Amino acid sequence: MADNSSVYEAISLVSDPFELFKDWHTKAKSHSDIKTADAFCFATSTSDGHSSCRMLIMRLFSNEGLSFFTSRLSQKAVELRENPLASCCFYWEPFQQQIRIQGRVELTEELSDKCWET
Numbered sequence: 001m002a003d004n005s006s007v008y009e010a011i012s013l014v015s016d017p018f019e020l021f022k023d024w025h026t027k028a029k030s031h032s033d034i035k036t037a038d039a040f041c042f043a044t045s046t047s048d049g050h051s052s053c054r055m056l057i058m059r060l061f062s063n064e065g066l067s068f069f070t071s072r073l074s075q076k077a078v079e080l081r082e083n084p085l086a087s088c089c090f091y092w093e094p095f096q097q098q099i100r101i102q103g104r105v106e107l108t109e110e111l112s113d114k115c116w117e118t
């Protein structure tokens, strides 16, 4: 059995997490074994602490954060209006690498046109 212990070493030298994300995401996008490099697990929580998660597709990424599409009527949208703090996790299996992002989610319609063009 292969020794994968080094795979799980903490990345402690990164000063800019956005650069780390861009680096790993770019690598994942160009890997032939990864079909959905933009897929991530997204977790929301009601104000009384009931959490739920689901898979989503990232549509845009910048130093301001990431964006995704969803229905305003969905459970996640309802929960985000109640509690905008959420977290997500990307996992790229061939590299055994994951990135977790936590933050405040803004519900907006402004990005819609841009996203539909992609």
Ligand SMILES: Cc1cc2nc3c(=O)[nH]c(=O)nc-3n(C[C@H](O)[C@H](O)[C@H](O)COP(=O)(O)O)c2cc1C
Binding pocket: 036, 039, 052, 053, 054, 055, 056, 057, 058, 068, 069, 070, 071, 074, 075, 076, 077
């Ligand atoms: C790989 C994958 C990608 C998905 N991408 C999206 C997405 O970008 N937006 C979305 O609203 N739902 C997406 N879904 C469906 C969600 O996982 C989820 O079932 C749906 O949004 C309803 O979630 P909610 O009821 O928790 O709000 C995706 C599902 C899978 C399996």
